[in-house]
Amino acid sequence: MDRALQVMIDAEERRRARRRAAEQGLTLSDYIARLIRADLEAWRADPDQPPIIPIVADEAPHHDDMNIGEAVAARMNKPPEPAS
Secondary structure, eight states, X not given: OOOOOOOOOOHHHHHHHHHHHHHTTOXXXXXXXXXXXXXXXHOOOOTTSOOOOOOSOTTOTTGXXXXXXXXXXXXXXXXXXXXX
């Protein structure tokens, strides 16, 4: 049985996350779950090797300024959301 998870983010982050989810045809819950799955797939359980989370495509413009949602979208070949 799935359990509810509560995540606290500020109003601006919530607005932007809902927008990104809508752009991908997802609910906010599905969008967050997708981000978590992408992070967990990239995580390495080997304690001798630190986790490497490749969230930014090399060719993504302005990759240093991306948030996690923008970085995941870039990896999925989706256009990044314009900065507000």
